[in-house]
Amino acid sequence: MTLWLRIFLVGLTLWTATVVVTAWTENSNLVPTVVLFGSFLVPVTFVVWAYGRDRSPRVTVEMMFKAFVVGGVLGVLGASLLESWLIRPSIVMYVLVGLIEEGVKLAALIFVTRHVKTRTTMDGVILGATVGFGFAAFESAGYAFxxxxxxxxxxxxxxxxxxxxxxxxxxxxxxLWTAIAGGALFAARGRFTVPVVLTYLGVSLLHALWDSMTAIAIAITLVLTGRPWQFELLRIGRVPRVTPWQVHVFTVLNWAGLVTISLVALVWLWTTVRSGRRQREIVSQ
Structure with a gap:
């Protein structure tokens, strides 16, 4: 059994046991353990899995740990400070959140790898993913709390x-998003070239679409199945009652959108990894 799978199974067992004991005893002292285990289990598992991929010897355990913890914390702190003035939900807000969060994660990656001299696309993918998963772990802990x-x-x-x-x-x-951005950044040897900026804008757009998918699904559902009386209530500022069929349509559209965004990002990452491997083969020849 591989290391990442052992970590996941052991962690899942401990988290499940903690949840059961907490529910059985109603001991609130165990709540932080539930929050931390549940929030960090999947991100840590994927970082361990990434460590076994096509990395160079320069990417050490110490560097991965630094990218996960320091990069993750700096990312959530930067995002919290910059997003504190975004109050009213809107399309612009979702776009700004995407730009801010992807920007602070990229900045955190630059900070934790500032002393790295030799950069490869695969190292950027792995370290970028590590920073992203660190961000996700700390953010999830906040949502769970x-x-x-x-x-x-x-x-x-x-x-x-x-x-x-x-x-x-x-x-x-x-x-996933920061892995793509990290690969582009390291492919450009840390310089902000046009491809790097376009990649940053692209992953920020995917992020914005992901966050706004619920609103998009609601809008499409109303366009496809809306009744005149529902539009009339919306016109006067009241929330109309929805039908069971509309709930089903919304659910399908919402998940279809999330799956589509994920597939686009996965294909993008695959092309980045493939390009990085080709570059490494050319250099080694």
Missing amino acids: NALFTAKGLSLSQLVETEVLRGILAPVGHG
Whole structure:
């Protein structure tokens, strides 16, 4: 059994046991353990998996740890500061969030690798993914902590549901987007060339589309299945009641959009990795 799989299975077992014991004993002292295990399990597993990929000897465990922790923390702090003035949800807000979060992660990657002399595309992909997964882990911990508090008191079930959903989606989120940006940055030897800027804008767009997919799915559902009385209520500022069929259409559109965004990013990463391997083969000849 490979190392990353052992880490995942052991971590999943410990997290499940902690959830069960917390629910059984109602011991709130165990809540931080549930939050940390659930938020870090998938990101750490993927970082260990990435460490075994086509990296150079220059990418050490120490560098990976630094990229995950320092890069992740700097990323969430930078995003929190820059996003603090974004209040009202809108299309512009989603675009700005994408630009800010992808920008701070790229900046964090530049900071933690500032002393690296020789850069390859594959090293950039791996270190970029590590920074992205670090960002995702700390961000998920915040979301899980907030999900714990409800109007009726503490809710362990909401905390667990949040962690499971974010854990499932983690591999096609922050880590994937920053891996693409990191590969482009290292391919350009750390310089902000036109391809690097275009890559940054591209992953920021994917990020914005991902965050706004719920709103997009609602809009498309209304266009396809909206009733005149629903549009009339919306016109006067009231939220109309939705039909069961509209709920089904929304769910399909929302998940179809997320899957499409993920596939685009995965294909993009695959082409980046393929290009990096070709460059390495040419250099080694």
